Amino acid sequence: MKKKLPVYLLMCLIAVVMIYPLLWLVGASFKTNEEIFSSVWFMPDSFSVQPYINGWKTVTPYTMGHYFINTFRIIIPKTVFAVISSVLVAYGFARFDFPLKKFFFALLMGSMLMPQIVTVMPTYLMWSGLGKNLLNTYLPLTLPSLFACEGMFVFTLIQFFKGIPKEFDEAAKLDGCGTLRTLFSVLVPCIKPAVVSIAVFTFLWTMNDFLNPLILVQQVKDYPLSLALRLSVDSTGQGYEQNKIIAMSVIGLIPSIAVFAAAQKKFVNGITAGGLSG
Numbered sequence: 001m002k003k004k005l006p007v008y009l010l011m012c013l014i015a016v017v018m019i020y021p022l023l024w025l026v027g028a029s030f031k032t033n034e035e036i037f038s039s040v041w042f043m044p045d046s047f048s049v050q051p052y053i054n055g056w057k058t059v060t061p062y063t064m065g066h067y068f069i070n071t072f073r074i075i076i077p078k079t080v081f082a083v084i085s086s087v088l089v090a091y092g093f094a095r096f097d098f099p100l101k102k103f104f105f106a107l108l109m110g111s112m113l114m115p116q117i118v119t120v121m122p123t124y125l126m127w128s129g130l131g132k133n134l135l136n137t138y139l140p141l142t143l144p145s146l147f148a149c150e151g152m153f154v155f156t157l158i159q160f161f162k163g164i165p166k167e168f169d170e171a172a173k174l175d176g177c178g179t180l181r182t183l184f185s186v187l188v189p190c191i192k193p194a195v196v197s198i199a200v201f202t203f204l205w206t207m208n209d210f211l212n213p214l215i216l217v218q219q220v221k222d223y224p225l226s227l228a229l230r231l232s233v234d235s236t237g238q239g240y241e242q243n244k245i246i247a248m249s250v251i252g253l254i255p256s257i258a259v260f261a262a263a264q265k266k267f268v269n270g271i272t273a274g275g276l277s278g
Helices: 005-028 052-055 064-095 101-115 117-130 132-136 137-149 151-162 166-172 177-191 192-208 213-218 225-230 243-260 264-276
Strands: none
Touching: 005 243, 052 064, 052 117, 052 243, 064 101, 064 137, 064 151, 064 166, 064 177, 064 192, 064 225, 101 151, 117 132, 117 137, 117 213, 132 137, 137 213, 151 192, 166 177, 177 225, 192 243, 213 243, 243 264
């Protein structure tokens, strides 16, 4: 125990360094603007909930609650679509032989190497070409997830499916299960950690997404939380109340932290198992 004490102390020190920015963020949300820039200590001299009250009102006709609802109107369908489509495509690659399979798999791998920023403008031009009215909806943000557009998710699930013996499929077929029933009743429960990992990643990435909504969402009333926070900053980046932004950022972190905490065990299992596969 004594030999391990320095290691434990070092790990505790690293943990404090890692978590301190989050502690400072929470503490700064109760500070005045002057105190935020005058001290690096996270505890405020006097607690005030006024930043939360002022921040919740926003500078628009809508409250921050309205933008939270908008955010979940994007996140929920996008997460569901991403999970279902990724599972179906990965199942096809892992369990079936079809013409040009290697070619399509190469395209899948190539999509993983393409920076997302490269696809932003073509995506906007495509949706605007299909109809200007579509840019006033959330379809450009959610509908692509129906087509397994995240190659990394599909590739990860393929590795998990390949780790399941094909005897499972044969046993299910003998019991009268069709292809889809075999997938969702037999195989998906075996790869639940990977499915949960995909759902968590999609949730977090969508919650933090700024660029895509900025380009594809045109009306202020339809903005998600990430754009609503930006509305509190003027065009010069000066003359705004930092404590309001920080307070709303803290509230914006709560759903992500809650989702990660709820799915932590399976999420970690999915990541570690994915790292060990193959």
